[in-house]
Amino acid sequence: MLCYIHQNPVKAGLVSNTEDYKWSSYNEYYKTSNIVDTNFALQMFSSDKKEAVAEFGKFHIEITDSRCLDIDEEKKTLSDKEVRDLALDKYNTDLSELQNTVQEIQAGIIKYLKKDREISLRQLSRLTGFTIHRIYKVKV
Numbered sequence: 854m855l856c857y858i859h860q861n862p863v864k865a866g867l868v869s870n871t872e873d874y875k876w877s878s879y880n881e882y883y884k885t886s887n888i889v890d891t892n893f894a895l896q897m898f899s900s901d902k903k904e905a906v907a908e909f910g911k912f913h914i915e916i917t918d919s920r921c922l923d924i925d926e927e928k929k930t931l932s933d934k935e936v937r938d939l940a941l942d943k944y945n946t947d948l949s950e951l952q953n954t955v956q957e958i959q960a961g962i963i964k965y966l967k968k969d970r971e972i973s974l975r976q977l978s979r980l981t982g983f984t985i986h987r988i989y990k991v992k993v
Contacts, residue, residue, distance in 0.1 A: 855894055856912065856913055858877075858878075859871050859877055859878070859879045859913060860913070862874035862876075862877065871913060878891075879913075882894070882895065882906060882909055883906060883910075894909070895909060897984070897985065897986050898912070898986055899986075908986075912989065931970070931972065933976065933979070933980055936948070936966065936970070936972055936976060936977075936980055937949075937980065939965075939966065939970060940962055940965075940966065943962075943965065944958070944961070944962050944965075946958070946962060948962075948980045948981050949980070949981075949982070951981045951982075951983075952981065952982055952983065959983075959991075960991050963977065963981075963983075963988055963991045964991055964992075964993050967988070967991065967993050968993035974988050974989055
């Protein structure tokens with residue numbers, strides 16, 4: 854949601870870069886925060902503030918380059934049961950037990966569900982118990 858809000862002025866053609874929109878809270882994450890409590894969002898990326906700010910910036914850039922926030926009429930959202938069944942059928946693994954498996958297997962399943970099946974980070978987090986940031990960091 855935060856990326857959506859920060860990137861709206863760019864998508865609307867009001868500015869070329871997210872940081873150029875003066876009414877956005879985006880720049881508060883990089884400077885001393887005067888209005889916004891940035892700690893909550895930054896803690897999702899890292900407990901180290903410097904690293905969190907860097908990851909925050911990378912996340913915004915990656916989202917900008919994709920269409921993940923645009924509405925796609927043809928995209929069908931899968932239910933939690935359908936997602937669980939995909940992992941069970943392809944990898945013979947229950948997503949609720951994914952944290953107890955080898956990291957390479959975890960990454961393979963997450964990559965498959967993120968890239969090939971386009972399952973949202975939020976849904977994967979809910980089904981696996983991993984944080985959204987942990988799932989986001991798995992490269993597809």
